[in-house]
Amino acid sequence: MKKYLLIVGLLCLVCAFELTAKDYLISDFGAKNDGATNNAGAIQYAINFIHEQGGGRLIFETGTYVTGSIYLKSNVTLHLNQGATILGSTNPFDYVKDKKIGWMSMIFAVNQENIGITGKGTINGRGYLTANNMVTYIQTGIYTDPLKYDRPNETNRPQNIYFRECKNITIKDITLKDPASWNQTYDQCKNLYVEGITVDSKSYWNNDGIDVVDCEDVVIKNSYFDAADDVICFKSHSADHLCKNVVVDNCVGRSSANGLKFGTVSRGGFKNFKVTNLTIFDTYRSAITLAAVDGAEIENIEIDGVKSINTGNVIYLRIGDRWGKGKKPSLKNVRISNVYAEVPVGKPDAGYNYEGPVEDLPRNISPASIVGLVENKIKDVTLKNIHIVYPGEGNPMYAKRGLSPAELDGIPEMRDAYPEFSQFKELPAWGFYVRHAEGINFDNITFTALKKDYRPALVLDDVKDASFRSMQFIEPESKGKQQIFEYQSTSRTIK
């Protein structure tokens, strides 16, 4: 805890420093706020100028400023006043695909310090138009891309922000809208402070809310996310780096994928996380997905205070063996507490553009799951004070996975598959499914099924040292039903 306070303190100092710096008006550099002129040249000139002067804020007054790619430099903060919009060009050729980074973006920063984007203005990538213009260029042969899934590769569509190997970053108050790919990525950065931002990111495929890749000392707080893809997403692209010392506090998110996600690319690891007071709603997949499929080490993760409303799945913890190249993944020391969740019968993200794909059918409502590998178990997970309300009504005529050894063993391991709560199709439990795990503690858990389900609430398969304390199962017409089923497992009940 002391460590976290120290980080916050340091970041506050950074902020204070930024506020005292000199202000420059973008209009003085000849930028036009007419919503039509491409100002990339003027903005870049202004950034370079301020950087050379020793730093300061570049102020955007009310108006709409079109731009292509620009690079932020040390000691420069872009400050967008309320009413100011930085609008992405819709021409994909106005964007740079940075050689070091390998992605397109509107606002880049590489190897810079003390940088920020602040103010109540908006950055709008107009990603739908840019992405579709890119599709046209690809279909006419002007740009080369395999069009996998009939869309340009993520790296060939501009993000709003991509910062790499930067230090002391402040992102505060701004609204980030409509990128053509991920929204904002902070990659191998240190001291990242994100506060009070609004993300409206559902204009095209892969519109993640925020991606934090291999960063150290991160705070994300008081922010709101509405994203077509994962909301708050931690990744590890490099086997030699990891995400560590991260605080996420008081955030609200909506997604057609996952709420809080570790992965998918998960090579190095994720350590020392404290996530508090998280609200996830109308979200298609899991409120929380922690996946170590590419050799990542995940440990010391505390998630406390989660409200998950109208969300397709609540918790998914997974070890896989996809791109690890022999690096041994681990997932241990996870504590998830004080969770209230409601899983709906229908599609939680119905009606949004770029709804999450209907897949892995036929299956009844999927349970929360912890699924490791035979030789690589998920260890020491504590689940405390958790209430999940499920619709129940699992119908064996539609999809059935029974409890016989043959049926349980018949659940595929899917070591190298993309990790998703639904990947195993029908699972044998309606509440929680645990496989290949060790030291799983269920403490004060209530699972409610609103209608009768053919499955038991909880299935353990190959679980060592599970413990149960004050378990409650509520399911209509199910008096005397055995709600916990154990297979090749050991457990104890704590009174």
Added chain:
Amino acid sequence: MKKTCFLAFCLWICLGSIVLADDYKASLFGIKSNGTTLNTNSIQKAIDYIHEKGGGRLVFYVGRYLTGTIQLKSNVTIHLEEGAILLGSSNIYDYNVTQTFPALVTAYNAQNIAITGKGVIDGQGREVAYNLLDQVHKGLLKDALINDRPAQRRPKGIYLRECKNVDISGVIVKNAAEWVVVCDQCENLKIDKLTVDSKAFWNNDGIDIVDCKNVLISNSFIDSSDDAICFKSHDATKLCENVEVRNCVARSSASGIKFGTVSSGGYKNFKIVNNKIFDTHRSAITIATPDGGAVENILVDSLYAYNTGNAIYLRIGARWNKGRTGTMKNITIRNMHCEIATGKADAGREYEGPIEDMPRNISPASIVGLPGQYISDVKLQNINIVYPGNSNPNYAFRGISNVDLDSIPEMPSAYPEFSQFKELPAWGFYLRHAKNIQFENVTLTSKGKEYRPALVLDDVQGATLSKMHIIDPQKQKKQIHSYRSTNIVQSK
């Protein structure tokens, strides 16, 4: 010459397969996957283009593709990858409403067409039906509003007419405003691994096969508010012929497997093997010919029905037969297990089947012809039907006196439904106007006491009952009653 022909044939096959292998991505035609751009014209352009190029697949990847009516052309496959949804517009004017049978996906006189993949066709039928209703209420469209629902223009999910070599496989078809998947006068039709999920509005039949030849429906799952797997014959000069239904699971707020209602031409040579019906309001299987159609050579083998309002209903009627006489013969039902619902089998579902023909106790399976028009040569073998029993004669009563039996109406012109006669005098099986009936190893179980006998035969000319097992807590009662019947042979 023969050799040349053969070579040419081989070449044609090769070319054919090469041509068919051509894939066109939807984005080539500017089709948008965001769920809000109306793509009707660009999808139609894509189909026409691929058709003119000699054929191929129009491939939709993950995304929602909003569209109105599109028409498939020869040699074109619509391929929906997992996660791709062809989404019906909610505006009725985006559909071909001037046609007799409007639909989201149509084809007329096309050959070698297919709809494949693991994706979804979602008609948004309730939204379309409400939009249509609104237009009718505003007076912009005229409609008789029969039963307070639009009688015309409600778009079906898929409507294929006079097509040959049709392949529908893997896809999920959802939420039509009317019937869901319809093939009308088609030949060589293969439906495999289809999922129908349609409880969006009234008349959501799952699959309607109308006057088709050479049909195989297999490995499919149907959950529909109206009849699940339904065979019809709209044309008196046509019929459904050579049909196989295999390994399907179905649920309905009407009947599971149904022949009819419109049954002008008839049904011949059917094999219905190894299917399951559950939570179904009416009959697991209804075979009805009220409109003059000839029904013959029907085999139903290994049908399992759970929580279903009725087991079997075979019926000849005289409704829209225009002087023609409906016939039904050579029906074999064997290896059937059926559990009849105690309560309402489809309770809680949207568009529940109507409660009607009250008062009556649980209705028996029935075989009911017309006077002089016998249902003939029916063989029931290895059948097990479990009823809840507990009928109450104070609630509804039909005795077995001649007067009581004669009072059962003939109802030749009525809509054929297992419940149409209200209270029937048997709890297990009721037969009337039937000829040459064979029961072999038939077990009828009533869980509660019954005031009625298990089996009533009225005007049955020739029946053998062997290895009948009747289980009823109401002991010491004659369980088989026959009236006006001849040649009834009973053996152990």
